[in-house]
Amino acid sequence: MKSILDYETVALVDEDDAIEIIDQTLLPGTIETIRLHTGKEIWDAIYLLQVRGAPAIGVTAGFGLYLLMKHSEAASYEEFMEELKEKSDYLNSSRPTAVNLSWALKRMESHVVEFTGTGKSFDLSKTIEEMRAESERIKAEDIDVCRRIGENGLTLIKDGYGLLTHCNAGQLATCKYGTATAPMYLAHEKGMNIKVYCDETRPLLQGARLTAFELHSAGIDTTLLCDNMSASLMKTGAINAIFVGCDRVAANGDAANKIGTSVVATVAKRYGIPFYVCAPTSTIDINTKTGDDINIEQRKPEEVTEMWYKERMAPEGVKVYNPAFDVTDNELITGIVTEYGVLKSPYDVAIRKLFEEHKNR
Incomplete structure (x- = not known):
């Protein structure tokens, strides 16, 4: 089947x-x-x-x-x-x-x-x-x-690690392997014992519907949690590293990803857990100076008030704030995993050097 x-x-x-x-x-x-x-x-x-x-x-x-x-x-x-x-x-x-x-x-x-x-x-x-x-x-x-992002990310994982991810940066977000999940798939292929925890990712539930689905289908030990449970989980010591994807990386290393990512990064900083953004160089926008310059998509209020519910779960007429993405400040990012290696702070220097070395890629 x-x-x-x-x-x-x-x-x-x-x-x-x-x-x-x-x-x-x-x-x-x-x-x-x-x-x-x-x-x-x-x-x-x-x-x-x-x-x-x-x-x-x-x-x-x-x-x-x-x-x-x-x-x-x-x-x-x-x-x-x-x-x-x-x-x-x-x-x-x-x-x-x-x-x-x-x-x-x-x-x-x-x-x-x-x-x-x-x-x-x-x-x-x-x-x-x-x-x-x-x-x-x-x-x-x-x-x-x-595949190359996966190989570079794999160097950051040890046998027995607990890994957290947010939204879906898996095979369903790419043509194979994914970005944030690529190290997880390769670790699993090598027989490493890893546990992956997936945030459900409100309001569209990409973590619950997609990431948990594909990782579980691959036979990886997968646990689903609500977004607001990640801090509690991190405090227990169950998480050794966090891998997320992104939709745009600014020239200074600020990264836009699915709404809620910056919360995960902030809590990870509090508990000293490395937070990695997995991004192909095609996702790095050197013409966007900082995260403040990234255009954040605002989506329909019904995604928050009605979607997934049998009945509307919010009062009629209430205002809804529903940005699709947020921006994680570069100071919260431990490393940016690309197909050419893992970039480290200062990101403006690392990104500029990356593009100079591979300008004819």
């Missing part, structure tokens, strides 16, 4: 002009794949969190832009680029915080410019084929990067 780990999070079905994804809004009760054909379907899938997690969103965006341009009838390079920019801007408007969305779209645009820019002969079919190849490369690189 197939488990959730046997499904591809995001796949290109080129012969059907479609992207196939796991509809994550139905998990864990129902494992169902759906196909996205139109720009509106792709936009909705990203906004409604049918596909979610920064790397998976980036892969979806790459495939999406290719598919939306696949049947272009542009007669010139200029006409093609105008159409490309319009479709890219539309997809980019679905979620503002996850930098991988804009990163993947910009990468696709840049590849077209490099392949068939002004002054070169424009071949429509070859240009579209190059877009397909580039979108496939984005996916292949995501799998490779997550």
